[in-house]
Amino acid sequence: MTVKKDMRVPFFSGKISFHKRWSQISERLDEVISEGKFIDGGAVRSFEAAIQNYTGAKHAIAVNNATDALQIILKAAGIQHGDEVIVPCYSFFASASSIANVGAIPVFTDIEPETYNICPEQIEEKITPNTKAIMVVHLFTQMADIKKLKEIAEKHNLILLEDSAEAIGMKAEGLHAGLHGLAGVLSFFPTKTLGGIGDGGMILTNDDEFAKTCRLLRHHGKQGTEYYHDIIGYNSRMDDIQAAVLEEKLRHLHEDIVRRKKLAERYDERLKELHPVVTTPTVVEKPYRAVHVYYVYLIEADNRSELAAYLQKRGIETEAYYPYPLHVQPCFQHLNYKYGDFPHAERASTRALGLPLYPDLTEDELDYVCDVITDFYEGGGNL
Numbered sequence: 302m303t304v305k306k307d308m309r310v311p312f313f314s315g316k317i318s319f320h321k322r323w324s325q326i327s328e329r330l331d332e333v334i335s336e337g338k339f340i341d342g343g344a345v346r347s348f349e350a351a352i353q354n355y356t357g358a359k360h361a362i363a364v365n366n367a368t369d370a371l372q373i374i375l376k377a378a379g380i381q382h383g384d385e386v387i388v389p390c391y392s393f394f395a396s397a398s399s400i401a402n403v404g405a406i407p408v409f410t411d412i413e414p415e416t417y418n419i420c421p422e423q424i425e426e427k428i429t430p431n432t433k434a435i436m437v438v439h440l441f442t443q444m445a446d447i448k449k450l451k452e453i454a455e456k457h458n459l460i461l462l463e464d465s466a467e468a469i470g471m472k473a474e475g476l477h478a479g480l481h482g483l484a485g486v487l488s489f490f491p492t493k494t495l496g497g498i499g500d501g502g503m504i505l506t507n508d509d510e511f512a513k514t515c516r517l518l519r520h521h522g523k524q525g526t527e528y529y530h531d532i533i534g535y536n537s538r539m540d541d542i543q544a545a546v547l548e549e550k551l552r553h554l555h556e557d558i559v560r561r562k563k564l565a566e567r568y569d570e571r572l573k574e575l576h577p578v579v580t581t582p583t584v585v586e587k588p589y590r591a592v593h594v595y596y597v598y599l600i601e602a603d604n605r606s607e608l609a610a611y612l613q614k615r616g617i618e619t620e621a622y623y624p625y626p627l628h629v630q631p632c633f634q635h636l637n638y639k640y641g642d643f644p645h646a647e648r649a650s651t652r653a654l655g656l657p658l659y660p661d662l663t664e665d666e667l668d669y670v671c672d673v674i675t676d677f678y679e680g681g682g683n684l
């Protein structure tokens with residue numbers, strides 16, 4: 302097969318959407334400058350209200366990034382030194398580092414191979430008298446099996462927290478991700494489905510008292526009086542320029558999500574002929590109402606590293622998703638896990654590859670990516 306002339310397809314780009322919406326965004330930025338507060342000001346309050354409206358959360362608490370959000374919800378939930386928190390070993394680092402950063406112990410479990418989410422069946426065998434919480438992660442496209450997870454948490458009296466950093470727009474049982482347990486988080490890292498022009502994060506909760514503690518923690522544990530601190534907190538407020546940009550982008554989130562789905566379906570169609578050398582994402586229809594969002598388009602591929610290198614050579618950027626599972630990270634060596642403990646996660650870590658997927662991506666670019674992948678397996682680059 303002959304491939305068209307090389308194109309450059311970045312793993313992520315938001316330039317076109319951003320410029321298309323620039324006139325509204327720049328008006329909002331003018332307001333931020335006029336208000337002159339810059340941090341945790343009017344634009345942040347307005348964005349929090351917009352996220353409450355979008356997700357249905359009673360409280361949306363804007364913070365500096367989702368890593369901070371995770372640490373704050375763990376702390377507000379009372380997780381402390383020596384407590385154990387069950388978390389999947391296949392995720393972004395922050396799902397586990399936040400647990401360690403509040404002094405607790407991440408207890409890893411494997412994932413379900415088809416959804417990449419925590420395997421509920423493995424949780425109960427990990428529960429000890431020190432287990433305090435389950436940190437569920439919703440990865441890539443779909444939520445974890447939240448119904449089973451809720452049942453397990455209730456049965457064993459564990460706190461359910463959601464690392465829903467990737468999950469804006471995803472729902473189960475009619476309820477947005479992050480609202481199924483005590484609290485959840487959202488990330489507005491630039492590549493996320495709702496991405497800012499820098500760092501940003503949000504805490505979601507329906508619990509009034511818990512929300513109050515989170516608001517204290519994000520602002521140095523300070524309630525009202527200047528320089529007077531009730532508890533020890535963090536400096537984790539959101540910048541108003543991020544809030545203004547994000548609120549403007551939130552207005553277009555639905556159309557962005559629809560566009561992502563359309564592109565994902567085109568990838569599915571184009572890549573199915575390569576099955577099983579390349580597998581396309583499986584979306585599991587659970588027996589209850591679920592809404593999926595293609596945040597990442599993740600394939601599994603034979604000879605992933607060679608494929609990624611070949612794509613790179615042809616101008617296409619990809620991302621190997623989670624090449625080092627958390628249980629074998631050097632920083633968690635003291636927890637005594639070893640390679641071989643979690644076969645599904647380990648297999649995914651050697652085979653999974655994220656392809657370019659964002660509203661700016663054109664059909665031509667997508668077709669080019671698929672042409673080059675096909676070319677690789679048909680002998681062009683597989684040498």
Ligand SMILES: *Cc1c(COP(=O)(O)O)cnc(C)c1O
Pocket residue numbers: 366367368369392393395396438464466467487488489490500501502
């Ligand atoms: C992106 C991400 C985070 C961290 O978000 P930041 O806003 O970059 O701190 C945490 N968990 C998961 C699963 C993520 O994908």
